[in-house]
Amino acid sequence: MDNFVALLMGFLSVVLVNNFVFTKFLGTCPYIGVSGRLDRALGMGLAVTFVTALSGTLTWLVDAYVLTPLHLEITRYICYIVIIAGAVQLVEMYVRRFFPSLYEAFGIFLPLISTNCVILGICLFLDVWGTDNLIEAVVISTGTGIGFTVAICIMAGIREELALSDVPEALKGAPITLITAGILTMAFMGFAGMIK
Amino acid sequence: MSASNGSSPYSAALLSGLWKENPTFRLLIGLCPPLAVTAAVKPALTMGLSVIFVLVCSNLVVSLMRNLLKPHLRIIMFTVTIATFVTICDLFLKAFTPTMSEILGAYVPLIIVNCLIIFRAEACASKSGLVVSILDAIGMGTGFTLALCVLASIRELLATGRVFEIQVMPDAFVPWLALQMPVGAFVTLGLLLGLIAALTRKKGA
Numbered sequence: 001m002d003n004f005v006a007l008l009m010g011f012l013s014v015v016l017v018n019n020f021v022f023t024k025f026l027g028t029c030p031y032i033g034v035s036g037r038l039d040r041a042l043g044m045g046l047a048v049t050f051v052t053a054l055s056g057t058l059t060w061l062v063d064a065y066v067l068t069p070l071h072l073e074i075t076r077y078i079c080y081i082v083i084i085a086g087a088v089q090l091v092e093m094y095v096r097r098f099f100p101s102l103y104e105a106f107g108i109f110l111p112l113i114s115t116n117c118v119i120l121g122i123c124l125f126l127d128v129w130g131t132d133n134l135i136e137a138v139v140i141s142t143g144t145g146i147g148f149t150v151a152i153c154i155m156a157g158i159r160e161e162l163a164l165s166d167v168p169e170a171l172k173g174a175p176i177t178l179i180t181a182g183i184l185t186m187a188f189m190g191f192a193g194m195i196k
Numbered sequence: 197m198s199a200s201n202g203s204s205p206y207s208a209a210l211l212s213g214l215w216k217e218n219p220t221f222r223l224l225i226g227l228c229p230p231l232a233v234t235a236a237v238k239p240a241l242t243m244g245l246s247v248i249f250v251l252v253c254s255n256l257v258v259s260l261m262r263n264l265l266k267p268h269l270r271i272i273m274f275t276v277t278i279a280t281f282v283t284i285c286d287l288f289l290k291a292f293t294p295t296m297s298e299i300l301g302a303y304v305p306l307i308i309v310n311c312l313i314i315f316r317a318e319a320c321a322s323k324s325g326l327v328v329s330i331l332d333a334i335g336m337g338t339g340f341t342l343a344l345c346v347l348a349s350i351r352e353l354l355a356t357g358r359v360f361e362i363q364v365m366p367d368a369f370v371p372w373l374a375l376q377m378p379v380g381a382f383v384t385l386g387l388l389l390g391l392i393a394a395l396t397r398k399k400g401a
Contacts, residue, residue, distance in 0.1 A: 023378055025231040029311055077305050078279045085272045111271060115309045117228050124302040170394035174224050178386030185378045
């Protein structure tokens with residue numbers, strides 16, 4: 001039971017308190033770039049969640065059972081990036097085979113997930129936070145992906161409204177998006193200190 | 197061959213990154229470091245120099261192997277090249293400036309997935325010769341570093357009253373602590389972009 005509560009807390013912590021977009025600025029590029037429409041943002045978020053969960057788990061396994069016993073920590077970044085690229089390739093083939101229309105809608109953004117900072121970020125932070133068992137690694141990496149989805153969907157919802165509102169000429173586009181992101185960040189700061 | 201004829205594509209490659217195609221202010225790519233490490237000038241400068249190093253090395257290698265690239269394996273070849281140089285850079289920082297390495301933390305390895313570097317490998321180095329690629333990398337890297345430093349000096353000045361850890365503001369100045377937090381990063385960059393848009397629009401009209 002204690003374990004379960006700890007896992008739940010860890011999960012909530014990465015979704016809300018330590019949300020990667022709001023507190024660590026990871027994944028800001030798609031956050032600013034793709035979040036124009038809600039349905040596309042949701043699709044993007046789900047794809048990222050899947051890749052994050054998969055590559056977070058895989059890199060944790062490789063780190064714990066291959067790199068650390070063999071003292072190959074120096075090749076860590078290269079191994080991580082190859083695993084991530086492989087996972088993205090897998091998702092891309094799967095989506096192309098089973099959801100051709102979604103594949104068309106994503107276009108170039110799907111292969112670019114491999115260069116999404118959230119994914120490499122979680123692989124690195126799993127190491128920094130000293131995650132010591134597999135279940136924890138799975139839960140935290142899934143939570144990070146969901147946190148990203150939450151952030152990008154909130155942003156897309158706001159931007160759909162922003163498109164209709166009267167924004168000063170100079171602030172149109174990226175500047176107002178960044179300022180909105182700043183205010184959202186402030187809102188999410190309310191969760192700080194709720195869970196460690 | 198006169199010098200001016202030969203140098204014009206080179207100087208264009210070098211200069212475009214500084215302002216016309218400034219990665220942070222104009223193209224809006226590689227936004228994580230400008231937001232994450234600009235709470236003070238020193239880490240921002242370290243980050244900028246690391247990015248210049250990685251960008252120059254990766255552009256050099258990608259430009260040398262541009263005839264060997266296969267279309268579907270391109271991205272992974274780029275990222276493996278970049279990851280190698282980032283590892284070198286990370287070990288160097290750990291050895292020579294341990295405190296900086298601690299402040300920057302995971303953001304140094306995250307240079308691997310900085311869109312700026314992959315974008316330059318794709319858009320420039322995989323198509324152009326060695327000299328143009330290196331000049332382009334230096335120009336883009338410098339533009340990126342300048343942007344980081346501008347952002348960091350504004351935030352450090354208003355959040356602590358110091359720039360580069362030297363007291364600038366009078367003692368009566370009340371620090372705006374919010375600017376040191378994530379909020380400050382987003383809002384400062386947003387307002388700065390707005391300012392640039394306003395200025396360039398006036399010039400164009």
